[in-house]
Amino acid sequence: MSENEPEISKIEDNEMDSHKDEKGAAVRFPPPLIFLFLIVIGFGLNYLWPVSLGVASEFRPIGIALTLFGVAVAILINGTFKRVGTAIEPWKPTTNVITTGFYAWSRNPIYVGFCFFNIGIGIAMNNFWILVSFIPGAVLVYYLAIAKEEVYLEQKFGEEYLNYKNKVRRWL
Numbered sequence: 304m305s306e307n308e309p310e311i312s313k314i315e316d317n318e319m320d321s322h323k324d325e326k327g328a329a330v331r332f333p334p335p336l337i338f339l340f341l342i343v344i345g346f347g348l349n350y351l352w353p354v355s356l357g358v359a360s361e362f363r364p365i366g367i368a369l370t371l372f373g374v375a376v377a378i379l380i381n382g383t384f385k386r387v388g389t390a391i392e393p394w395k396p397t398t399n400v401i402t403t404g405f406y407a408w409s410r411n412p413i414y415v416g417f418c419f420f421n422i423g424i425g426i427a428m429n430n431f432w433i434l435v436s437f438i439p440g441a442v443l444v445y446y447l448a449i450a451k452e453e454v455y456l457e458q459k460f461g462e463e464y465l466n467y468k469n470k471v472r473r474w475l
Contacts, residue, residue, distance in 0.1 A: 326396070329394065337447065342433055387399045397455070
């Protein structure tokens, strides 16, 4: 394995009854939509009750950079999932646990990227409501996706996933 390839843990199909693993973690709502929905709510709240961040226009490129960073994280992680041959969608079965790259720092780096996306848009648009939307986004994605994903991965990968979980933080 080259040093650029992510370390993965593969399990054999017979280790987990394929009938039980038809739906992966059984997440029903796409996590990116949570964050996009909250941006729309942020626009609506700003229309009804405008709250500016007081960000000078010179600092708005920082917001754009944070937004682009969030997008880049999602694109890079998507590429990693494709390279190792596992589904990025949390409602599909997982065949590998990725433990390197972004996953060496966070168990949920794509969700961290989504948070940066909302923070960046909030700063770039000088919109308090969008900026803080990452907070309910993180809470919602925990209850609607992360909690289910972690139970699923523990059941499917056992001690190996538990060891990874003990070494790497959930967020940052």
